[in-house]
Amino acid sequence: MKNLPDQYGHFDIFGGRYAAETLMPALLELEEAYDKAKKDKSFAKEFDWYRREYAGRPTPLYFARRMTNALGGAKIYLKREDLNHTGSHKINNTLGQALLARRMGKKKVIAETGAGQHGVATATVAALFGMECKIFMGEEDIRRQEPNVFRMKILGAEVVPVKSGTSTLKDAMNEAMRYWVGSVRDTFYIIGTTAGPHPYPVMVRNFQSVIGLELKKQIHKTESRNPDALVACVGGGSNAMGTFYAFRNDKKVAMFGVEAAGHGMNTKEHSASISGGKVGVLHGNKTYLLQDEHGQVRDAYSIAAGLDYPGVGPEHAYLAQTGRATYVTVTDAEAVDAFSFLSRKEGIIPALESSHAIAYAMKIAPAMKKNKIIVICLSGRGDKDAQTIIETM
Amino acid sequence: MGRIGRKFESLHAKNEKALIVYLTAGDPSLAITKQLILGLEKSGADILEIGVPFSDPTADGPVIQAASQRALKTGTTLQGVLNLVADIRRMSEIPIVLFGYFNPIFAYGVEKFAKTAEKAGVDGVLVVDLPPEEAPELRIHTDAAGLDFISLVAPTTGGDRLKTILKDATGFLYYISITGVTGTAAPKTADIAREIGKIRKLTKMPIAVGFGISNAEQAKEIGAIADGIVIGSAVVKLINENRNSDDLTEIVCKYIKNIKKPLV
Ligand SMILES: Cc1ncc(COP(=O)(O)O)c(C=O)c1O
Numbered sequence: 001m002k003n004l005p006d007q008y009g010h011f012d013i014f015g016g017r018y019a020a021e022t023l024m025p026a027l028l029e030l031e032e033a034y035d036k037a038k039k040d041k042s043f044a045k046e047f048d049w050y051r052r053e054y055a056g057r058p059t060p061l062y063f064a065r066r067m068t069n070a071l072g073g074a075k076i077y078l079k080r081e082d083l084n085h086t087g088s089h090k091i092n093n094t095l096g097q098a099l100l101a102r103r104m105g106k107k108k109v110i111a112e113t114g115a116g117q118h119g120v121a122t123a124t125v126a127a128l129f130g131m132e133c134k135i136f137m138g139e140e141d142i143r144r145q146e147p148n149v150f151r152m153k154i155l156g157a158e159v160v161p162v163k164s165g166t167s168t169l170k171d172a173m174n175e176a177m178r179y180w181v182g183s184v185r186d187t188f189y190i191i192g193t194t195a196g197p198h199p200y201p202v203m204v205r206n207f208q209s210v211i212g213l214e215l216k217k218q219i220h221k222t223e224s225r226n227p228d229a230l231v232a233c234v235g236g237g238s239n240a241m242g243t244f245y246a247f248r249n250d251k252k253v254a255m256f257g258v259e260a261a262g263h264g265m266n267t268k269e270h271s272a273s274i275s276g277g278k279v280g281v282l283h284g285n286k287t288y289l290l291q292d293e294h295g296q297v298r299d300a301y302s303i304a305a306g307l308d309y310p311g312v313g314p315e316h317a318y319l320a321q322t323g324r325a326t327y328v329t330v331t332d333a334e335a336v337d338a339f340s341f342l343s344r345k346e347g348i349i350p351a352l353e354s355s356h357a358i359a360y361a362m363k364i365a366p367a368m369k370k371n372k373i374i375v376i377c378l379s380g381r382g383d384k385d386a387q388t389i390i391e392t393m
Numbered sequence: 394m395g396r397i398g399r400k401f402e403s404l405h406a407k408n409e410k411a412l413i414v415y416l417t418a419g420d421p422s423l424a425i426t427k428q429l430i431l432g433l434e435k436s437g438a439d440i441l442e443i444g445v446p447f448s449d450p451t452a453d454g455p456v457i458q459a460a461s462q463r464a465l466k467t468g469t470t471l472q473g474v475l476n477l478v479a480d481i482r483r484m485s486e487i488p489i490v491l492f493g494y495f496n497p498i499f500a501y502g503v504e505k506f507a508k509t510a511e512k513a514g515v516d517g518v519l520v521v522d523l524p525p526e527e528a529p530e531l532r533i534h535t536d537a538a539g540l541d542f543i544s545l546v547a548p549t550t551g552g553d554r555l556k557t558i559l560k561d562a563t564g565f566l567y568y569i570s571i572t573g574v575t576g577t578a579a580p581k582t583a584d585i586a587r588e589i590g591k592i593r594k595l596t597k598m599p600i601a602v603g604f605g606i607s608n609a610e611q612a613k614e615i616g617a618i619a620d621g622i623v624i625g626s627a628v629v630k631l632i633n634e635n636r637n638s639d640d641l642t643e644i645v646c647k648y649i650k651n652i653k654k655p656l657v
Contacts, residue, residue: 008526008527016526016527017524017526017527018495018522018523018524018527019522019524020451020452020521020522020524020545020547021524021544021545021546021547021549021550021558021569022452022547022548022549022569022572022573023549024524024526024547024549024550024554025547025549025550025551025554026549028554164458164462165448165449170449174449174450174451177451178451178452178453178454178574181451181452181572181573181574182571182572182573182574182577182578184549184572185549185572278500279499280496280499280500281494281495281496281499281522282449282496283449283451284522289496291496291500293500294470294471294472294497294500294501295447295471295496295497295498295499295500295501296447296448296465296496296497297448297449297496
């Protein structure tokens, strides 16, 4: 595969830097600082130290025996990102960006959040490095992910409620970008997924690529080979890119990105931008978008707040276009079933986001031979979703 | 030279400064937008910036965000705005700039947009989220159609970048007076004067200043250092406050006359 993105952040037609002029100098400064840090061994060392000593990496690659037996097909492994400090893969990225912010001398950070996992992971590193922190969160998400709102506040962050649109992740990102336009001189914007203007998609992907690198080593230790399939849920796409990236040149490894079908792909209430959207420009990059015929962005919907986003990272758009990865969908109902299934079969309560990946693996595993291997990225734990699940019961 | 260039020349000859008025198309309706535009021309507006509403206006403050939402609710589309311009062109020669975000244009089709806009009588386009790095995909078509591509310069824009922007700018240069989204802070005249001084050393292009100007006092101060001023959120707010009044056009026109006074 070509080494992408190009110098302007393009993955073929996708990606780029569609940003207001006020932000352009900051994006260029960020790119320069990131390129420098990437080449600096002391940055890698520092990052590695925090991942190990603070976040608890490496995370286990767990063989889900009871789940495998119950489905009766391929062997299923779970990459336990839920066991990271703060309970999801989001800390992999926020540690990287906060270390970069520190190098750049920025003492204030902001972030958008949907499920609150990225908000918590940002508030956490802000506390760790003594930075001032503001988190933008849609009012609907504040309601349905209340435990995470408390966590952010306990960590000393200010949670700014966002009322526009459907009061979910897209609106939180709009508001964070507006705030950043006004505070760009001293504030670092920690974007939580592989979206946004260049260099965010590539930077976040690289910070998350530890997931795939680790699991490759781990599976080679236990099974002496690559897995046959990788499955990860796709909101903006950071846990999926992190899972896929180390395998991009291993053509025999199938990659499945699972988008949220919400109430069903035959309704308008879903968040499947690749499976149900068209190419467009939002939040600084060109990608697949849920939009109407006039280019107005449509509201996304998913029971999983972290997937409730009408766009998707541009590198996923590219992987979909080239066919290197396959994008599929899972409904709310299927995700809720998978949530219960994993909880009861393995004693692991998955995040509703991750439950989409579990649900897809449950669809394909039974038809696969017993010597085949599926690795699912279990991107986060589900404590935060208890309220939502109780409401559906 | 197009209508925009000619307008700045004629104003310059009279030692007048341009008053550029922004309004969101379709707020409260396209019919009223038309009525307002025709009234504004008679009240001293020199150039019009017609906002094409977008669902996610990330460079706009609360006033224009809300106006965009209202305009979308009443069904305003890019095609509707282009039709409006064609309609106005039958009655007026006022220079018109379409102001907005890239996605509606991209969805319409960049080539079709450039051709239709030119035919409708649009003079320039200003696309907030299309910096020089990404502009070529639209400019191939808008340049070919003879439309001005209005470039933005921000207080954060540094020296080398400024030169790149100036190299390809057409029509006039839009200097963003505040480090922030539209209508959210008052500009500081001394800072702006210093920045404009730097830009003038590099270009002869007319410079308009906007994003935070809301009253005649500011218009006077900034008009003294720039070639034009843009007033937006304040007008949009006034339109909304008087949306149900029979005197809406008169109220807005009176306000604009007052802003124009110190610029003459
Ligand atoms: C546990 C978990 N998984 C997945 C996601 C989706 O994000 P991404 O696609 O960037 O991994 C989120 C987002 O909030 C999350 O909290």
